[in-house]
Amino acid sequence: MATMNISLPDPMKQWVEAQAETGRYSNVSDYVRNLIRREQERGDKIARMQRLVDEARPSGISDLTMRDIRALALKQAGMNA
Template identity: 50%
Template sequence: MATMNVSLPDLMREWVESQIEQGEYASSSDYIRDLIRQDQRRQKLLKAALNEGLNSGRSPRSVDDIMREVMDEDWNI
């Protein structure tokens, strides 16, 4: 396995250390590997969604129709 050195600001280092102390991860390397796996999954899902959109064809709705629909939505966030 290769080694990589990463420099972090103090607040980020403290965050990583707190995750380890809470038992979420065994080490900082474990934490970083998990972040990379999450990013890989996110990128895969994003690419799949983009491809689905590109392959779906043109929408029969106009831009005005879409904007009206968005403006009419209930934004209970």
């Protein structure tokens, strides 16, 4: 595993250390790794949503209302509107 040193203002350093001391994380590095993992997942979700928007955009604008779209979705899912 690689090592990385970062500089933080004292209030941030104290906050990070306090998060690690809650017992939820084994140490500061574990907490920082968790933050990075969550940010990676967030970035992946944003990229996926952007791909879906990019794929949907060529289909144009629908004349259906949100109520119509919801009813259609519920019908396709086998649920009552």
